[in-house]
Amino acid sequence: xxxxxxxxxxxxRAGGSLRLTCEASGNTNNYYCMGWFRQxxxxxxxxxxxxxxxxxxxxxxxxxxxxxxxxxxxxGIMYLQMNSxxxxxxxxxxxxxxxxxxxxxxxxxxxxWGQGTKVTVSS
Numbered sequence: 001x002x003x004x005x006x007x008x009x010x011x012x013r014a015g016g017s018l019r020l021t022c023e024a025s026g027n028t029n030n031y032y033c034m035g036w037f038r039q040x041x042x043x044x045x046x047x048x049x050x051x052x053x054x055x056x057x058x059x060x061x062x063x064x065x066x067x068x069x070x071x072x073x074x075x076g077i078m079y080l081q082m083n084s085x086x087x088x089x090x091x092x093x094x095x096x097x098x099x100x101x102x103x104x105x106x107x108x109x110x111x112x113w114g115q116g117t118k119v120t121v122s123s
Contacts, residue, residue: 009117022095033103040091047105
């Protein structure tokens with residue numbers, strides 16, 4: 001079992017920045033994938049970025065070179081630095097984790113989820 005809790009969401013103007021935090025607890029085997037996913041109203045949940053236990057990252061094309069995911073494996077914390085935010089980045093951002101290979105951006109692969117934190121980017 002992995003318990004996940006996100007924080008750091010909020011409202012920002014286009015072009016601004018936010019940093020999201022995901023704290024994981026509940027399991028001492030921290031060799032699992034962690035990732036950020038987002039969901040806008042009436043849209044499917046989509047992968048934003050993932051990071052494995054060695055720090056290898058995968059990004060969605062829409063956020064490459066703007067968003068950066070990092071992880072403190074010892075503390076069980078993952079961050080998402082979001083820069084140059086756009087209105088289309090708005091949505092609820094979820095943290096996910098699981099012991100899966102290659103840490104894909106596919107939401108259906110992950111079994112453990114946080115409650116989400118809302119990000120609103122105004123134009």
